[in-house]
Amino acid sequence: MSKGEELLTRYEKEVEAIWRDMTPKSRALGERAEEFTPGGALRSHSTGTYLAYCDRVDGSHMYDVDGNRYIDLIVGMTSIIGHNHxxxxxxxxxxxxxxxxxxxxxxxxxxxxxxxxxxxxxxxxxxxxxxxxxxxxxxxxxxxxxxxxxxxxxxxxxxxxxxxxxxxxxxxxxxxxxxxxxxxxxxxxxxxxxxxxxxxxxxxxxxxxxxxxxxxxxxxxxxxxxxxxxxxxxxxxxxxxxxxxxxxxxxxxxxxxxxxxxxxxxxxxxxxxxxxxxxxxxxxxxxxxxxxxxxxxxxxxxxxxxxxxxxxxxxxxxxxxxxMTADAIARINSNGELLADGIRGVLRDVGITGQVIGYGNHQSVHLTTADEVTNPVAYLMNANKPGLREAMALFRRSLINKGVITLEALMALRVSTPLTESEIETTLAAMRESFMEIHPILKEVAPDLVA
Ligand SMILES: Cc1ncc(COP(=O)(O)O)c(C=O)c1O
Structure with a gap:
């Protein structure tokens, strides 16, 4: 096993242990769903090795059946006015x-x-x-x-x-x-x-x-x-x-x-x-x-x-x-840019090469070079490189463990109208920690992306 694989395996265990600890009720519901629903729980975006079950959503938050609260950057794909307006x-x-x-x-x-x-x-x-x-x-x-x-x-x-x-x-x-x-x-x-x-x-x-x-x-x-x-x-x-x-x-x-x-x-x-x-x-x-x-x-x-x-x-x-007036859209677009700038700052601070691209309230984080990111085919080949893909998936799971939920793969982030600047700060703090956690792994599996 290479050093990169070893680090990935260890980190995976840590992330999974936290997830299992946080979500026993979701796990039980997922197991029950296997009996009656093809493939078990509905939805294709994972939140861990099994899915979190939602108890309720409100504004910019999702609450799972285990009582965890998440800042919701998916917002029901994509109820941009937030939940339960x-x-x-x-x-x-x-x-x-x-x-x-x-x-x-x-x-x-x-x-x-x-x-x-x-x-x-x-x-x-x-x-x-x-x-x-x-x-x-x-x-x-x-x-x-x-x-x-x-x-x-x-x-x-x-x-x-x-x-x-x-x-x-x-x-x-x-x-x-x-x-x-x-x-x-x-x-x-x-x-x-x-x-x-x-x-x-x-x-x-x-x-x-x-x-x-x-x-x-x-x-x-x-x-x-x-x-x-x-x-x-x-x-x-x-x-x-x-x-x-x-x-x-x-x-x-x-x-x-x-x-x-x-x-x-x-x-x-x-x-x-x-x-x-x-x-x-x-x-x-x-x-x-x-x-x-x-x-x-x-x-x-x-x-x-x-x-x-x-x-x-x-x-x-x-x-x-x-x-969704023009003013409401202008506000979430400016909050989206605030989030994007914040993530760029976090990446710089932790020494990881990444691109945050998108427009206004819709942004994505790509661990890749600036040239590659404008070409979806080249980008997908890079993002799917073994090691990097797993590291990004674990990054996202670690974020969820910290109470921030995003879409997987390309990490699409949607900024909804109820999301506050203080929730953007909380999101950035969670990202900083999770990027620091994957930094040593990236050093092994994607050395060109780390300082
Ligand atoms: C860009 C885009 N077009 C079309 C669809 C399909 O919409 P629906 O899931 O409501 O059928 C989706 C859903 O993910 C989408 O993201």
Whole structure:
């Protein structure tokens, strides 16, 4: 066993011992879940060798069933208004006595629809779904119906939910997906205009849509100068539908990332935090495509579902949009930069090379060089190097042991509206300790990253 492996093994034991001590009830619940649920506990982001079970969430905190309190930098992927916002709770409580699902048009949807259309410069009409994946399924359906073409161009490192074509990535369809799904999927690299231009040009007659995010969520890598404008110009030139995935990054700007980077996509897809904590999805865009959703059109897509636009979710979503004013977004963006600067300072102090990148309230920490971090493929190869990957996973588990919960892998950090400056300080103090703990390990497994 190398010295690095030895240190990793010892540190793993220490982190695990603390975790087991903190969370006996979660452990028991996890064991029980094995009996009835495939794979046991739900959720794919680990919190340790087994998952913490949540008792309740509130504001910027998560409380587990063992009585531990965590600063929550995931916020329900990503309820950026924090948990249980009183205005959302009040809107839901007002609607509940009036009914949960009516299968009628409900009063209230008009307010939400108008808010979205006046908020997002490229959106003229919106249509409700009940989650990001379903909204994506319909956006892709609309793009294909509009263009009469089949192929979709996606960007490596992006994730757009679990609908077949949104999920499928070459070289192999994932289990259960027909192999021929891949016939319609093309991939390109983020921030690579030359490579992307070539693929678009060569497939211009077959491409229905190009799907992108404004800031790539996998690693929170911002677009290089002009990349999104370039995508807009190319898609416009060949009549391809440009779809922006705003599911995670809508909250970076009052009008979403399209407004932030001054690009008008044809369609935008919303989900997650847009529901204020309830499962909402939306497709929005130009009327010439959105009319395909109209029940009055003979040529229309099948974008209907029993629960879409239910009045409780619509009420929660409307309250959420009300809360997320331009000022509220400016404040969390500035807090996000405060956190990012703080982490850069911690890394400098402890002598570890790392990059903190992202935009405003959405940041990630990458233990890598500045060059590599702008290239998701190179970055992922580095981050997955044996030793470094394990050290980062243990870093994150050690943070959780100290009461700070983040997403794994790329350590996406979301700064929500209730997160205070003092909680940012607490987070930085925990990070300092955990980075110091992994420093001797990094010296062995990634010596180029430590001073
Ligand atoms: C960027 C992005 N797009 C789409 C989705 C899919 O949304 P949902 O999980 O609501 O289906 C996700 C979910 O993780 C996401 O992060």
């Amino acid at each position: 009183p205005k959302v709770a009040a809107a839901v409580q007002k609607q509940v006595p009036k009914g949960l699902v009516t299968f009628m048009p409900d009063e209230g949807w008009d307010v939400l629809a108008e808010m979205m259309c006046s908020r997002v410069p490229s959106v003229e009409k919106v249509w409700p779904a009940f989650g990001g994946s379903q909204a994506f399924m319909w956006a892709i359906l609309a793009a294909r119906a509009h263009t009469g073409r089949q192929k979709i161009l996606k960007i490596w490192g992006g994730y757009h939910g679990t609908y077949d074509d949104a999920f499928a990535m070459p070289p192999k369809a994932s289990p259960g997906l027909p192999e021929n799904t891949l016939d319609n999927i093309l991939m390109t690299n983020w921030n690579d205009p030359e490579g992307t231009e070539k693929i678009i040009r060569e497939n211009k007659d077959d491409l229905a849509a190009v799907i992108t995010e404004g800031v790539q969520t996998g690693g929170t890598i911002p677009p290089s100068d002009g990349y999104l404008t370039f995508l807009r110009e190319q898609t416009e030139k060949y009549g391809i539908v440009l779809i922006f995935d705003e599911i995670v990054n809508f909250w970076l700007d009052h009008g979403g990332t399209g407004a932030l980077y001054d690009v008008k996509p044809d369609l935008c897809v919303y989900g997650k935090g847009i529901g204020g904590g309830l499962p909402m999805g939306l497709v929005g865009g130009h009327n010439d495509i959105m009319k395909l959703f109209s029940q009055k059109e003979a040529f229309r897509i099948a974008a209907i579902a029993a629960h879409q636009g239910d009045p409780v979710t619509v009420a929660a979503s409307t309250a959420c949009l009300d809360i």
